[in-house]
Amino acid sequence: MYNSEFQLYDNGRLFKAVIRNYTEADFDALIQIQRECFPPPFPEELWWSKEQLTNHVKIFPEGAVCIELDGEIVGSMTCLLVHFQPDDPPHTWEEITDNGFIRNHASDGNTLYVVDISVKPSCRKLGLGKLMMQAMYQTVIHLNIDRLLGGGRMPGFSRYAGEISADEYLQKVVAGQLKDPVVTFLLNCGRVPIRLEKNYLEDEESQNWAALMEWKNPFKNR
Incomplete structure (x- = not known):
């Protein structure tokens, strides 16, 4: 199980930060984070439910x-x-994650x-997403598996959809000609696009x- 404590410094203030596995006691706080992160027009039904969160901590707590x-x-x-x-x-996201219920989790x-x-939007300048991503990179190495993978939303694309294709948009983001709130973040975390979905x-x-x-995984015996 994962538990890491460290200090963060921002604008003259020290924060105690902890990355750990979440538990049932955290469910209400996790759902509130979803509300703040994905306001309308993002579909409310895609926020976490307690049934989904229960599956996460029972089926694969390491993740x-x-x-x-x-x-x-x-x-x-x-x-x-x-x-x-x-x-x-x-x-699709629904297919690969069992609509967030992860009952299709494959232990091997x-x-x-x-x-x-x-x-939370109010905390995004502290690099917390990158820290959690790095924690999962450590999990990839610990499990000795091939990769971390995921579909990155492209929320900036709607501004350009009438002018360029999704592929052209992604290429411009990778080249640094455009910035996308999600894809640029993932690039800064060391992730590389392999295709569009x-x-x-x-x-x-x-x-x-x-x-x-x-x-x-740079340490995987291939």
Whole structure:
């Protein structure tokens, strides 16, 4: 199980930060984070339910982490194990994550798949998402599996959808010509896009597109 304590410094203030596995006692706080992170037009039914969160902590607790600042939960990240090869057919978020219930978790899977990562908007300048991502990279190494993988929303695409294709948009973001709130963050975390997924998730801002992005385990015996 994961538990890491450290200090964060921002604007002359020290914060005690903790990354740990979340538990049933944290469910209300985790749902509130979803409300703040994904306001309308993001569909409310895609916020976590307590049934989904219960599955996370029972089926694969190693893939369910949260981050605290001075004792307050301000972010979370959830993953499951799947079997994946780069030439596999397209998938949706609902298919690959069992609609967030992760009952399809494969204990012998070769890929740690990101179901969700969320950080309260008021705390996003502290690099908390990147810290949780790095914690999951450590889990990939510990499990000796091939990669961390997940579909990154492209919420900035809606501004350009009438001018360029999703592929062109992604290329411009990777080249640094455009910035996307999610894809640019994932690039800064060391993840690399391997393909686009159409109709990945009902998401007006992304026009339902997602960039499938991976981090390869550098220590894996291939």
